[in-house]
Amino acid sequence: MYDVIILGSGPAGLTAGIYSVRAGYKTLIVAGTKWGGQLMLTTLVENFPGFVEGIQGPELMMNMRKQVERLGVEFLNTDFEQADFSSRPFKIKAEGKIHETKSVIVATGADSLWLNIPGEMQLRGKGVSTCAVCDAFFFRDKNTVVVGGGDSAMEEALVLAKVAKTVTIVHRRDGFRASEAMQKRVFSEPKIKVLWNKAVTKYMGSDHVTGVGLKDLKTGKEEEFATDGVFIAIGHKPNTDKLKGIELDAKGYIVKKEIKEKGLMKYRSATSVPGVFVGGDVHDYRYKQAITASAFGCMAALDVDKWMEENEKSS
């Protein structure tokens, strides 16, 4: 029986592990076969504090993992098959075996959606990105493309417009689905232009992006468009498919509950299931940064500690 099982091994899960084990809890991280989360797909990370020259994403995650292992957290390097929250102890099934736990922190993250077109895998981190906050800095005075028409695409374009020479939003329809307020900001930014009814069909460049192939979805006409960077902002998929008995919102993200007692905040990272807490991008539409995921993981572990004190320590 574990005190805490943490599902996920990105910054949220690993930070939760640090706090959980240091609070004295027998802790297991179900890391997944592709452990480490979104930073494993990143190159240079310059916005995580503490690294003067920046650090490669995978190296940062490896350091975090070694730190967590040194502190005594157990790891399972497989994907879990199902997390059953219908009764306590909670049951996490992995490799056909059931692991029981008094509490759970869900930190399974959300994967960026990609276009899945030729060249994308090879050019990730070489001009193809899903995070302007992380990477805009590398595109100072460069020409950039943003793909998508939702709030994320608007936000990416606005972030890029602060540093890039040009920002071209490529959208597959003739209208954005983004909020009016975000659209207004985009349309009033002179650096941002929009190409409507177009799809990105391919990337050009071998060591770094030099352009994209565009297809006009009304006429079928194809052209090449030179650019130094491409930011894909077509949404995320939260990793919640294998969670049973927990409230999700319409887009599949975990619904985070703030629970107050006598007017004071008690838990900030609770879920619909007492004893199951959440941290990181699996509930976070908004920030999606390594540092915010880490902070959410920390909060979840502190909430678990409080919950265990009241509900499990005496048992």
Ligand code: NAP
């Ligand atoms: P989204 O609202 O689902 O928008 C995704 C966009 O990508 C849509 O415009 C969609 O086109 C396009 N798209 C999807 N698949 C595509 C493909 N294969 N090829 C080309 N284009 C594709 O996702 P999001 O912008 O990430 O936002 C997710 C949620 O977070 C929303 O509720 C949003 O309001 C919220 N959010 C809020 C803020 C904020 O308040 N500041 C910031 C970011 C996100 P179609 O329109 O044609 O479907």
